[in-house]
Amino acid sequence: MDLSMSRASEPGVPASSALVRRAYRRQLLIGALALAMLAFATLVLLVEVQLNEEVEARYQQAISIALQSLDAHHLDSVSASVSARARQATEHSRFLNLIARYTLALVTLLAVSFGSVFGVLMWRAQTASREVMAALDRMAREDGLTGITNRRGLDEGLTIEVARARRSGLDLTVVMLDLDHFKRYNDRRGHGAGDSLLRNAAQAWRRQLRPTDLLARYGGEEFTLLLAACDADAACQLIERLRPLMPDRQTFSAGVATWEQHESPEQLLGRADRALLVAKKQGRNRTIVSGRESQMTLPLQTALGT
Structure with missing residues (x-):
């Protein structure tokens, strides 16, 4: 990505x-x-x-x-x-x-x-x-397919939350989510089924979030969670609650990064993205926390078709 x-x-x-x-x-x-x-x-x-x-x-x-x-x-x-x-x-x-x-x-x-x-x-x-x-x-600021925040809204929200975290000293965690083997799912089921998968997953995830949390579609099959006043461990617990909500027993990979005082919004998002890449390289269907790349959570499900 x-x-x-x-x-x-x-x-x-x-x-x-x-x-x-x-x-x-x-x-x-x-x-x-x-x-x-x-x-x-x-x-x-x-x-x-x-x-x-x-x-x-x-x-x-x-x-x-x-x-x-x-x-x-x-x-x-x-x-x-x-x-x-x-x-x-x-x-x-x-x-x-x-x-x-x-x-x-x-x-x-x-x-x-x-x-x-x-x-x-x-x-x-x-x-x-x-x-x-x-x-x-x-x-x-709204994604037309899923009904959640789009990339524009994410960029604005991330800037605001970083400034708030800098003033308050509270944690701010960003999670990058990527649906595993989405292209294969699209090829097998058709683009209509792929769109339905994205829409249903986004709506199911959003119901599990706090009012202060932000779920955005980053692009394609990639999503971003913006979690204010939340550390990496709490973010990982939330991710595990989201996994069973995936339609058709599909899975996703996740990268987690908690904001550090010297970071810009782009740098924070970049660390979460690099953690996501590590999760995908290590076999998908798992969560990697930035700075803990040697540790990884065991996959809860096996991706459909793998």
Whole structure:
């Protein structure tokens, strides 16, 4: 098994997630601009109404002064004509103010209605966007065949667990598992049976793990266990509990490595992988712990067809 193998690329997932985020930001910007325009229109109408009221008040004051002046000079006919024209102007001004008020009320109602509808739509869009992005993130870290974590999720989880082990000082153990003679099984039973074997084994193993444990498909018929707060001996006990769960009396080989303080995640995974290679060279269906290569557990079963 080559540890230099690159991550399984899933180009559609990050691109789709980025498109969803950009579309959401675009909708938010359009809605914000529309609300800003409505708010500006409302402000303009409000200022216009206030100016009209001030103009009307000053106009009435000027008319009152003019009438007083006309009365003082006994120009009754002129005064009556001015009063009539003043009343007409006043009624016209009040009519315009009334229209402005109704327009202001309509614009305010539209702004409130549009804001409410926009808020509901944005809430629904945001909820849908979160669900889509969560689904995309899950797809990016889930193996499509077995339903367990894929290589991408393993790499991220291993980095996180190594950092946690460094802070806490607790043990961290990695187990590499490889199904014995899987190619032979595939050739005899067919690829459908091989896929079913991988899927059923992964699901059966996962039910035996703690919530803090991580089971990932490393690639092909290879799996990885990431066991936090677990030493090599406890990991070996867990491996022996997993062996009887293999479908069709199949077997697997295992390599175990416990993290050392100076190691990077890649180095830890590499030691587990080298221990797995030793287990396969020594006859398969056994567990080898890194640093204890001279010791090996006796196989519990004989591989089918061997």
